[in-house]
Amino acid sequence: MEKNSPTDFRDSEGFDVIGARCQLDTCSELDFLPFTCEFCGKQFCLAHAEPNQHSCPELSKSQGVLAVVCEVCKHTIRWVDGEQTKEDAIASHKTDCKAPPTATAKERCPVKGCKELLGLINSTVCNRCKLKVCLAHRFEDAHQCGESRSQWLSKMSASTSTKSTGEGCLQRLGGDGSLGGTPAEQIGSTGGTSLSSAGAAAAARATSLQQSTTSSKSSSSLALLQKVTMLRKALGGTPDQQSCCLQTLHRLLTNVVGDPSNPKFRTLKKENKTIQTKIVNVPGGVALLQALGFEDTGETYELPTGKPGSFGSELLRVLS
Secondary structure, three states: OOOOOOOOOEOOOOOEOOOEEOOOOOOOOEEOOOEEOOOOOOEEOHHHOOOOOOOOOOOOOOOOEEEEEOOOOOOEEEEEOOOOOHHHHHHHHHOOOOOOOOOOOOOEOOOOOOOOEOOOOOEEEOOOOOOEEEHHHOOHHHOOOOOOHHHHHHHHHHHHHHHHHHHHHHHOEOOOOOEOOOHHHHHHHHOOOOOOHHHHHHHHHHHHHHHHHHHHHHHHHHHHHHHHHHHHHOOOOOHHHHHHHHHHHHHHHHHHHHOOOOHHHHEEEOOOHHHHHHHHOOOOHHHHHHHOOOEEOOOEEEOOOOOOHHHHHHHHHHHO
16 A cells, blocks of 8 residues: 655654644644634644734734624624724614613602602502602691692581581471571561560570580681691601501591491400500500590590590591
8 A cells, every 4th residue: 555645744654644834934833733814714823823923914904893882872883894884884873773761860759858769669659649759758648638638627617617507597497497486586587576685685695605606616626636637647656557556546436437326346455456556556546546535444445425426537537
């Protein structure tokens, strides 16, 4: 068998071995696994495999894939060197370039003087005015609700006065529609005969007494509402404790208003775990309970018969 012509790579038997010599003129090292340059196509040893190590003449002609970051949308713009210029690539990208949406500033609680940043776990929306506020200002009288407490308190006072006046007028009518009351009152109401000075004075005193009674009731009602509102604001503890206390008091008063003749709704045992946890252990909870009319009898808190009467709905509104 005739052997191949001798080469630089031969085994002990004289057969050729795969390999090549580094094509850099100043090297010419024999390498069994030479590297092929992707630009010029020549083979080099490991030490001169990089294009800048063998001064590749084709490197300056093409730099392959180049990229730059868009200053507007922050996306990467790529182009092949030799096929497209940087300016052309940027111009082509601008047709689809869109600026990213600006970051939304964090929302703050709209209550004057509050600097709380609103998030998912520290904010709530008022059921009445739909205003988003922090937990500390979640109650209607703690933020700019659609209708302030003073407005509806005034309306309540006006409606109470009107109701009292209307009842007084009805009482002067007999069951058959005829005028009731004393003869002097009947004469005064018909306008047929003038009242005597004594009768006029008596009628004036009766009217004054009725107006005084109505005014006194309205004033006491407003005072109680203001006291309950103040005590509610003064509740201590965490926001969760305050919320649980108000919800418990609201439920207790709702039971009384719904069934005022049921004695079990008017007696609260102090040893009851719910009363202890949700009212007694909350700073200011007992004071608010007593302001609603419950009296401390030693082992229980009891609400006297007749309380809160027709005024219960307004108290429930304050607690809501």
